[in-house]
Amino acid sequence: MMRRRHKKSRRGCLECKRRHIKCDETRPQCINCVTAERACPYPASTTSPASAASASSKSGSPQMPRAGCSPGPVPGPAPGLHLLDDDDDDDNGPPVNLLHMELLYHYLTDTFASYSPMSDTLQQIIMRHALREPYLMYQVLAVSARHLSVLRPQQADYYHDQAIELQTRALSLFNAIDLASLTSRVPVFVFSSTLGFHALYDMLSHRDDTFASALARFTGYLRLHRGVYHVMDGHGDEIAQSELKPIIELGKQWYVMAGEGHECDDLRARIEARTEELEAARRAISLLQCVFDGKPTPAARIHVLLAWTTMIPRPFVAMLEAGRPEAMAVLAYYFLALHLCREVWIIGDSGRFLLESVAAYLGPEWAPWMERPCQMLQEVEAVICATTIVTTAKAVPMATQHAQFAIQRPSAADAPRIARIHLAAMDTNPLLHAQFPTPSSLLALEDFLTAETADALSSSPSSPSSSSGVLVARDPETGVVAGFAKWDATTTTVKKKTKLEEGELRYAEGCRREFLDGYAALAEEAKKRSFGHATPCYQLNFVCTDPAYQGRGAGSLLTRTVLDMAAAEGLPVYLESTMVAVPLYEKLGFRAIDGFEMGIPRRGSSSDELSETYREICMVWYPPPAHE
Template sequence: MMRRSHRKSRNGCLECKKRHTSRCLGKQLTLQCDETRPSCINCATVQRNCQFSTPRPAAEWPPSDRSASPQIPSAGPSTGPASTPAPPSAAFPGLQLFTSVKEPHSRVNMVHMELLHHSITDTALYPVPDSGMKSIILTTALREPYVMHSTLALSAHHLSVIRPNQQAYYYNLAMQLQTHALSLFNSIDVALLGDSVEKRVPVFIFSCVLGFHALCDTLSHRDPDFDSALSRFVAYIGLHRGLLTVMNGYWDELRKTELQVIFDDMVPAWFQVKSEGRECDGLRERLASAGLDAEELEATQHTLDVVQWVFDSRPGPEGRAYVLCSWAPMLRSPFVRMLEAGRPEALAVLAYYFLVMHHCREVWMIGGAGQHFLTLLANHFRGGDWYAWPPGTQLPPHQHIERIVQDPIPMARDFVVTRPQEPDAPRIAEIHLAAMDANPLLHAQFPAPESLKALEQFLEAYTVQQLRDSGSGVLVARDVDTGVVVGFAKWDSPTHPENVKLESGDMRYLEGCQRAFLDGYASLAEEAKRRCFPDQACYRLSFVCTDPAYQGLGAGSLLTRKVLEMAAVDGLPVYLESTEVAVPMYEKLGFKVIDGFEMKITRPGSTDSEDIYKESCMAWHPLSKQGGS
């Protein structure tokens, strides 16, 4: 009879070899050593002292000694149904040290190279400002296999979102990679880290990447009932917070490592939050009279401060989503316990968290998740003790939610930003006049219907001319469902400067225009620009216009953020002149008023009455230029 082939445990521990656990003794079959270090499963199960006599395999050598690539689970075809992704409880098991998950392995293949390339080149993957963090993540991933697996997993999850026809394949691949990343991380003996701060840097990076991915997975599910959704979200919070426990007592020292750029530019304000907006005032008053003990009240108010801070847009457009993704580690233990217990005070704060998340729905990992959770929370609050709020306070969570859900044009309507084509020029000109109709300067410059019609034709032709220059600054926002252009943005940059301001060009010769108001405005605007940016290169945002039927839904903010992203890549500030009405919107995006000007114009409908027209000069700087503000 042929003997069955058997792989001997060449690198097994001394205890397993002594017990001959790789052989069949009589009728008793015992298990071979699984070679997991620092303690194999056999020894860990019966609490034996596990010791190895052989050197560690190459995959477990310190980073400086490794020459081989880390082993990554095979990216084979998906075997599960496309509509039934693995639940987060399977994808993100609890962290239990010394527990190994044995899975089939393969060498790195071209799919993994694709994932690595995507994580390097895609600017939307990580919801972080350009602070050097992405470079630190990738550098750390090349040293630590568990960071690399987690980085590739997040890349695969992103591809599952942006390539819907391959959603199941990339989603399952992401789960395989992340599960293996956790198994590698679980095998680390935290005691071996000692007092080394450098050894905690990869753990911090891993916690950031895994936290992003865990939140992505949580938000991608659409649990139909509130209890299931809350349980899933609380499990995510526990995982994300648990990863950072090994950082306790080392935060100050981490600032002295390569993470300094992150802590100096991004973190300080997050852990010393000073909110300024008023959106959460009603909830603050309610919490103050809710009978919470001092510890619970302090922790709940602190959590609400973080939410209000995102309402205030203080991190700037790049950092808002990062604060939302970093919310869980910033929570304090009393608030987490209240959330786990389903306390209404904590759930009310959670409603505001998902409300502000809804306003960041253009971020790929968020999408429509904010509105889904808001709807579940609205149904949960309706009819309960927290339904009746004291008169005079601001809207409670369920009314904020219902306003969103019942809006005739849903706030969750998605827009996509693209470069327009020449056939879009008439629509852009139409939006320009419709959006500027409330501006008294427009009617002073073009007081008659005939002159406005001439202006519309001019703007159409002018836009066609711009679009024929492939490098000109023009973007439009389209309704994803209908394809209708709902807004546009125009700007110039150092590579494509606007030689002549629009009001100083051929527009002055249009029939019926009041040239004095065009010339006067152009002169004041150019003088202000020279005062604000006399020598420094910058982007100049000329127009951000949204169809009035779509205003307030985020199209204008989305367009502006796209321009800010391009300016940030170039490391340049953005300058604009804004009407007084639009100043608050730009301030929420990180702009600051730095100058202004005013002029006398004819009052609309009058020939002899005058009004004072004012505009504010505003500037936005990349995060690294703002000192973290």
């Protein structure tokens, strides 16, 4: 990775010295330790009243991060990647490795689109500057690692640790730059935005036992994000006329500064009725109303919410840090706005959790202040519950609309996304990793699934009654595919279709063919034994949901759509289910009729010993009688 040399820290904390990274020397905790949530001890000999006074005189509270602390100009980045030797004493970071390549690939193909509805232009701008500014590249990789910690639950700790290390490196390098030497503030602006997403998710992913702890975490996030963003003070015109101009113009369409809505009317009236001067709170409320007034997609609204945290006045941040109840009430509305973005992976159900937490924290005395945001939360929840009811119909249209998803037939252009969802959703399945045990074999599987799906979509007829097909659950606002279902329809006049594991997939690079062949044979025997080959039916082969969208009904809606199609023809639906999914299918009306098991190596084991038993259950659903 491209390197930027810097002066080593002489008076840094012991933790940074132990990790051989540059410390920004902020007391009582440096930014590296705050970010990684580690203890931050300083050597007693380096602490003096003068240095403590100097640190405190710059701000009433630690400013994070402090850019421009390097004593002299910093050379520009090297013209190429710099790989360290084992005895290299440079503390700019570890050598580039395959993990970095994986994270960069994931960012380009998945992470960026997961939180940014902007065009490819912004992605190109980010990567152009990241390849020249190491601090930005490290932060891009950190966000990608944090996203993977969500998508791959079994490896969550590993990717979370990687995200912490990469973000720490990014902040250390950022703190070392000499602002006077910068020829453009664009990479700093992009870094602030990317860091904001990461820091916000880190804050929201915690479930603190007390709201006081959650508040301390939130104000820490504010200091971090605002500290970087305020490096842009005085450079707004430069950014507005830079290559980011079309992106900024798009953002202005999201953020309606007039503040004409009424969501915050009750809060504004209560603030106005207070006797003390609360101008900072009034300003924060006006900006918050702008968040509600903007009607972008959930992913775009995240940008608006991040803008609010950088635009609120400093005195209001001080009110939050002091625990003023009026400020807590304003924050409750911010948490409500977060809940409106629950579809985005960095938000989830955190908005509801925090709103309910602050209401409990303020207690009965402030209950009137909390009544309106809690009422709006209940209204949102009521809409969600009402729109998840799926009406059964005999005939299924080509696109079924849902509050969060549109069920429709995809195009061949969706094939790469469908393949990635397949791997992400099946990552916890031990059989997948027995069949494809190496990263290269999983990449070969992804390529195969992409090609196989694209071929099926480009050649299959558009009629709903075709003998096989693919459906996707698509977010109607962002257009993102959240999940898919694949099925075959067999009749007495249609030749039995070859099972995926029996076809060309067996020749994919690096696969363990014995586990593909073994599974295919067992599944075929179980179906023949329990259901028979000649029985006309729909066979549901895969129902996979992106882990970032799980729990929101996409899988159930896809399955119900296939059931409706089968019911329209009076046919049963057959499937083989993992043990984890059996309860879901039972709720949809399936019943178990058989099953099978096979021995496989334990995931991650270097031995071929068949030490783990993999099981699947054969299930069938029958359409209701015609008179029902």
